[in-house]
Amino acid sequence: MDLDAYVAEHGGEWRRLDQLSGRRRLTVDEVDELVALYQRATTQLSMLRSRSPDPALVGELSQVVLRARARLTVRPRPSWAVVRRFVLVDFPGAVWRAAPWWCAVATAFTLLTFTLIAFVADNPETAAAFVGEAEAAHLVESGFAGYYTEFSAPTFAFHLWTHNAWLAAKCLAAGVLIVPVAYLLWQNVVNIGVVGGVMVGYGRADVFFGLITPHGLLELTGVFVAAGVGLRIGWAWIAPPEHLTRGQAVARAGRDGVVVALGLVVVFAISAVIEAFVTPAPVPVALRIAVGVTAWLAFLAYVLVLGSRTRGDGDETPAMRN
Structure with a gap:
């Protein structure tokens, strides 16, 4: 795997995923985008873990995926x-x-x-x-x-x-x-x-x-x-x-x-x-x-x-x- 080419191809998606995960409020379109990026990122993380010798990159993407998962599974607050x-x-x-x-x-x-x-x-x-x-x-x-x-x-x-x-x-x-x-x-x-x-x-x-x-x-x-x-x-x-x-x-x-x-x-x-x-x-x-x-x-x-x-x-x- 050409690691540099792989990061260049998908790095923008990872940054966008991390950006959406940190937002307090999301529109319906942004939620759909977050779900799609999260699904792709988990697949890409699995590939990196099996083929990449770079633990720093694997760790960084793991954090992005974990933050996205937490954002998607957050419990709704009680509301009126x-x-x-x-x-x-x-x-x-x-x-x-x-x-x-x-x-x-x-x-x-x-x-x-x-x-x-x-x-x-x-x-x-x-x-x-x-x-x-x-x-x-x-x-x-x-x-x-x-x-x-x-x-x-x-x-x-x-x-x-x-x-x-x-x-x-x-x-x-x-x-x-x-x-x-x-x-x-x-x-x-x-x-x-x-x-x-x-x-x-x-x-x-x-x-x-x-x-x-x-x-x-x-x-x-x-x-x-x-x-x-x-x-x-x-x-x-x-x-x-x-x-x-x-x-x-x-x-x-x-x-x-x-x-x-x-x-x-x-x-x-x-x-x-x-x-x-x-x-x-x-x-x-x-x-x-x-x-x-x-x-x-x-x-x-x-x-x-x-x-x-x-x-x-x-x-x-x-x-x-x-």
Whole structure:
């Protein structure tokens, strides 16, 4: 190999590659040029290593190639565009795609809960079987209302936030097995149904619904979404679409599950703030309920408006991009 002729022929390309590697911002054309020069330089470096006795030249070109590789593989910095896409596309789209599942969960949960409330209220002896007579009396007199003021509001909000986020995480993680999700939901049905039945049976329905409604609408909707998305993951394993393998179907549904898990962290934070600061506030019940209903309807509108504008794969529709 004529080393001088080889350097003269390709030296300009190496210098251009090094120049592009050092730039902070590149145009689309410059990126394409960088990739092409990098590919040629790696081939040329291999030739020099096998045929050239000049270690200085090999070392110099190796540094150029390494800098170019680092420039091409640099991790993108977090940007507001990523956050914007998550808020406006990814999260509402994932919730929207699972809407049939979490709406079905919400319907079944509500029917079972109100059925249990009515049963316990009409059969006072069942309250004693579930919680005991003394505990039932304590709930009615002060226990239920006192739950919301037992701790300071910030501490209570943090506890609620972490508890609900953990419940949602379990629903999402156990979704592929289906049965654990049903069990977690049933536990909540029994808890709300029995307490509600005791309160209604003792003539304190106004206290029960006045305290649980402000935060419960948004909080339970978050739980329904988590359970629905979890069950959707499980169904993807049982009956994958014809155009996907079982693994591909579970992976696609699982990606939505991760997105929903992240988004629900914010949803549960909002519901926790409402429960800790609004639910026990010394203001008219109608005002407290209005706050809760407003937050709940805002979330539903957010999912309906933005989620319905995404395709099945989670991308924006052309209208949205424009």
